[in-house]
Amino acid sequence: MTSRQRSFAPMAGWGQALPLFIPSAEVINCARAGASSRSFMERGRMAWILREAQPGDLVLLSFGLIDMKPDEGRHTEPFKEYQRRLRGCVDGVRGRGAHPVLVTSHERRVFDAQGNLRRLLGVYPLAMREVAVEKSVPLIDLNEWSVRRWREAGPEGTRRIFLYLAPGEHPNYPEGVADNTHLKVDGAIECARFIARELRDRSMLEPGCFADLERLDHSEDGVEWLEEDVFDELVRTRTLETVE
Structure with missing residues (x-):
């Protein structure tokens, strides 16, 4: 979800691309790179969101891609x-009079030798679905959508979706890059479009908030990357001390 620095372009998070489709609502992307549900809460990032959340706000919560790591x-x-922390987030958001929305993480790009997509997130999406049912929280199943989309695109087509660049193709990655986890701007826009459509179709925001959901010619120039000093300041200020 993370809004990336300009030096990381064309890597982008889907939260970074969401304003393309919801221009009439304020989108505050509080996601942080490499955060699990545990580290996000322990570092005081969720505490900042709960302090700032206003009654009626939508708070989209998406964890799992990092929770599965053994770190x-x-x-x-x-x-x-994982489920305990999701419940804590949901309860905290509701305690502020805001509305939580759970979003399963998109799948990684890993295919076997026969071209079959591997589902490396395992049961984390299922665990989130269980919490959504238990707590009566709207759930946007980005994981299931991404599995269908990555299978449709196949091993070669998903190179446009994920951060795959040849040497010399982009100045930020002069030696090239092959990344099966992080999205390229095209992939971020596709995921953001799906999220926005779900928000619209399920009436989670007013219809007038949305635009360009059918537009297919969004470019890298339409997505805003953060300058390094702005990124660092947001990391510093959007954190509160918290006690478990």
Whole structure:
């Protein structure tokens, strides 16, 4: 979801591209790179959101892509800590009079030798779906949509969606890059379009908030990247001390 610095372009998060389709609503992207549900809460980022959230706000919560990593300090077990932290986020948002929306993480781009997409997120999307049912929270299933989309595009077509660049193709990646986790701007726009359509079709925002949902010619220039000093300032100021 993260809004990336200009030096990372054309890598982009779908939260960064969401304003293309919701120009009449204020989109505040509080996502942070490499954050799991655990680290996001422990570093005080959720605490900042809960302090700033206003009654009637929509708060989109998407975790799982990093929770599955074995790293100490970020890993959560899907049906234990992961679900517990999702419940805490939901309850906290509702306590502010705002409306939580759970969003499953998009799948990674990993195909086997026969061209079949592997579902590396495992049961994390299922764990989130369970919390959505249990807490009666709207759920946008980006994971299932992405699985269908990545399968349709196949191993070659998904190179346009994910951060694949040949050496010399982009000045930010002079040696090239092959990244099966992070989206290129085209992929971020596709995911953001799906999210916006779900918000519209399920009447989570007023119809007049949306625009250009059928437009297919959005370019890299239409997405805003952050300058390094702005990015650093947002990381610093959107964090509160918290006690577990």
